[in-house]
Amino acid sequence: MKRLHVHVSVDNLADSIKFYSGMFYTEPTVVKTDYAKWMLDDPRVNFAISQRGAQTGLNHLGIQVESAAELSEMQCRLGALQPDVEKEEGVACCYAKSDKYWVNDPSGIAWETFHTLDSIPVFGEPDKTATPAEAAAGTSACCIPLAKPSIKISADAPCCVPTTQKSTTSACC
Structure with a gap:
């Protein structure tokens, strides 16, 4: 069975956790200093928020699957929809290790399909081009390898949407 995934970048994590906990009438299943996630059954959705220097608002959408066979499907x-599907295997992303595929819809909204393999203690894989300060802060890993942002992200923004379409080193939420 598949689960819809929604990831929203927020300005204030604590206020957002309070808001979404009230809206969903349940506390998050994962809480970190910069991230929270609700694995809801009603509606069946993996809803995540993060405060990692990205533009606030919709970060990306996705479909979480429960098996490698569903991911292959x-x-x-x-x-069949796009020839340039971006494949990531065993990638560290949002405190989880996952296999995933990325595409953009016709409007440029990034969609990931992913199979979570394990939980991990870090947000994502370090960017090999990160400065020592960025690496220490854990803010250098980017999230969406194919995103076509409709707004210009400043060059010093630590995450999430890269300004190029393809990324050879990417990790995600």
């Missing part, structure tokens, strides 16, 4: 569907 989704990869076939996406490949």
